[in-house]
Amino acid sequence: MAKKTVSVREVLRAPSGAVSLADIDPRDTPSAPGDKDATKAQLAADGAELAVLQEKLYAEGATGGTRRVLLVLQGMDTSGKGGVIEHVAGSVNPQGLAITSFKKPTPEELRHGFLWRVRRAVPAPGLIGVFDRSHYEDVLIGRVRELATPAVIERRYREIVRFEDQLAESGVTIVKCMLHVSKWEQKQRLLARLDDSTKRWKFNPGDIDERALWDQYQRAYEIAVERTSTQTNPWYVVPSDRKWYRNWAIGRLLLEAVQDLDPRFPPADYDVAAQRDRLIDEAD
Amino acid sequence: MAKKTVSVREVLRAPSGAVSLADIDPRDTPSAPGDKDATKAQLAADGAELAVLQEKLYAEGATGGTRRVLLVLQGMDTSGKGGVIEHVAGSVNPQGLAITSFKKPTPEELRHGFLWRVRRAVPAPGLIGVFDRSHYEDVLIGRVRELATPAVIERRYREIVRFEDQLAESGVTIVKCMLHVSKWEQKQRLLARLDDSTKRWKFNPGDIDERALWDQYQRAYEIAVERTSTQTNPWYVVPSDRKWYRNWAIGRLLLEAVQDLDPRFPPADYDVAAQRDRLIDEAD
Numbered sequence: 001m002a003k004k005t006v007s008v009r010e011v012l013r014a015p016s017g018a019v020s021l022a023d024i025d026p027r028d029t030p031s032a033p034g035d036k037d038a039t040k041a042q043l044a045a046d047g048a049e050l051a052v053l054q055e056k057l058y059a060e061g062a063t064g065g066t067r068r069v070l071l072v073l074q075g076m077d078t079s080g081k082g083g084v085i086e087h088v089a090g091s092v093n094p095q096g097l098a099i100t101s102f103k104k105p106t107p108e109e110l111r112h113g114f115l116w117r118v119r120r121a122v123p124a125p126g127l128i129g130v131f132d133r134s135h136y137e138d139v140l141i142g143r144v145r146e147l148a149t150p151a152v153i154e155r156r157y158r159e160i161v162r163f164e165d166q167l168a169e170s171g172v173t174i175v176k177c178m179l180h181v182s183k184w185e186q187k188q189r190l191l192a193r194l195d196d197s198t199k200r201w202k203f204n205p206g207d208i209d210e211r212a213l214w215d216q217y218q219r220a221y222e223i224a225v226e227r228t229s230t231q232t233n234p235w236y237v238v239p240s241d242r243k244w245y246r247n248w249a250i251g252r253l254l255l256e257a258v259q260d261l262d263p264r265f266p267p268a269d270y271d272v273a274a275q276r277d278r279l280i281d282e283a284d
Numbered sequence: 285m286a287k288k289t290v291s292v293r294e295v296l297r298a299p300s301g302a303v304s305l306a307d308i309d310p311r312d313t314p315s316a317p318g319d320k321d322a323t324k325a326q327l328a329a330d331g332a333e334l335a336v337l338q339e340k341l342y343a344e345g346a347t348g349g350t351r352r353v354l355l356v357l358q359g360m361d362t363s364g365k366g367g368v369i370e371h372v373a374g375s376v377n378p379q380g381l382a383i384t385s386f387k388k389p390t391p392e393e394l395r396h397g398f399l400w401r402v403r404r405a406v407p408a409p410g411l412i413g414v415f416d417r418s419h420y421e422d423v424l425i426g427r428v429r430e431l432a433t434p435a436v437i438e439r440r441y442r443e444i445v446r447f448e449d450q451l452a453e454s455g456v457t458i459v460k461c462m463l464h465v466s467k468w469e470q471k472q473r474l475l476a477r478l479d480d481s482t483k484r485w486k487f488n489p490g491d492i493d494e495r496a497l498w499d500q501y502q503r504a505y506e507i508a509v510e511r512t513s514t515q516t517n518p519w520y521v522v523p524s525d526r527k528w529y530r531n532w533a534i535g536r537l538l539l540e541a542v543q544d545l546d547p548r549f550p551p552a553d554y555d556v557a558a559q560r561d562r563l564i565d566e567a568d
Contacts, residue, residue, distance in 0.1 A: 201549060203559070270488075
């Protein structure tokens with residue numbers, strides 16, 4: 001049995017005030033329950049617990065409850081957003097999930113405000129939603145690639161904070177994770193994609209062009225985290241060079257969020273004995 | 285190792301012409317690979333194979349392919365649509381799934397044609413979509429509860445056939461399953477829900493009212509299957525009183541459909557060696 005850990009939320013929560021990603025080692029494994037094997041075992045145990053809690057949350061949502069959870073995954077290419085979805089979200093009943101992958105906006109999406117497509121993807125009550133990329137793209141690539149003016153980008157941080165506050169008020173617990181990988185590790189992962197014929201489709205020559213902007217992207221993440229990490233909706237910076245740590249840590253952040261909700265199976269809102277009699281006495 | 289089975293599609297495919305559900309035993313287990321334990325083991329093995337094929341289909345979709353699969357699940361209450369999603373769809377990466385649960389139409393949905401909400405839920409290329417209930421509700425409960433005139437119901441069968449033909453032309457392989465349970469088995473399952481405090485939320489007193497219309501529902505299913513089972517988009521009638529058989533059979537129908545597509549990891553559309561050199565030679 002892995003040893004008991006402290007709340008990973010306290011350890012990974014972004015500091016209030018200035019954020020310096022250079023001071024957070026992507027290879028670190030803070031508050032991991034043990035070595036790689038022990039941590040993987042704990043991820044499996046946490047996943048089983050999450051599955052049970054998720055069923056209760058689903059039951060709540062199916063009977064009038066409004067609570068739900070939204071896991072937001074942001075990170076550079078190869079940081080492992082897909083891996084987290086497979087290994088963390090994959091442990092729960094797929095009926096209880098709502099996964100949305102945000103790609104380059106379509107022409108229709110561009111005709112609306114940047115939050116339009118995001119509002120449509122907010123998970124329904126009882127579900128665990130997962131955003132693979134999110135509204136943060138509009139202040140990350142949006143900033144680095146100058147897809148909007150500086151004034152517009154500035155306004156977006158405030159719009160995001162207000163939007164997420166509204167979500168919280170409507171019953172959405174948001175868990176925002178930045179998957180923090182090193183530039184060196186990304187290179188290894190890109191090379192691995194090139195070397196594996198089953199992974200070459202994931203590689204895009206443009207990925208190397210983006211690497212030339214690595215420092216600008218890191219700075220854009222720092223600013224985004226600084227401006228949008230709030231008491232209600234904090235950011236977590238998850239060291240992600242070690243996949244086993246990243247998967248466990250994000251799974252744990254999600255589990256702790258659902259544990260806090262303490263969902264329960266709803267009691268019957270009908271007379272159980274009377275319904276039982278109706279069924280038994282039914283004419284066949 | 286379980287013994288080799290014949291194609292379950294041939295065995296479960298609805299007959300052309302008149303369909304008599306009374307002649308199909310819901311407790312039957314046609315072409316099962318063995319007893320309950322052996323069949324469960326085969327389901328796990330099939331699930332692993334499906335997961336691998338699904339990743340290839342996903343890769344195809346991510347690189348311009350248009351093919352996808354849509355599993356349509358229809359059946360009376362307690363027939364196990366949710367169980368199939370958990371045990372069959374649960375074996376693949378959740379990123380590759382698009383699950384839609386069709387409830388009583390909303391006021392907005394009612395303002396549109398009955399296929400409006402269905403078109404919006406068609407899986408994107410590369411995905412396996414699952415419909416938990418579907419457009420068939422509009423010719424099932426729609427017929428039994430007389431939610432539309434007979435003339436409208438008649439027209440819907442033709443609209444459904446045309447709609448599904450269009451889907452097939454746009455790359456969607458549809459696998460339509462009717463989960464065939466007996467009235468007796470449904471009673472046992474409803475009693476089990478009443479007797480289990482973690483399942484009472486799934487029970488609704490209206491479920492017993494619907495049982496009074498059992499024969500009309502069976503007839504509505506027969507007519508729907510007769511009118512909409514085509515060469516391209518056939519119906520499968522899956523005996524579902526034994527959950528282990530139902531899960532294996534539907535998993536197998538899905539697996540065979542994806543096997544037929546024979547998806548492959550796309551080759552690189554760039555010069556692998558050149559990109560490798562770019563990465564290696566990168567200034568740091």
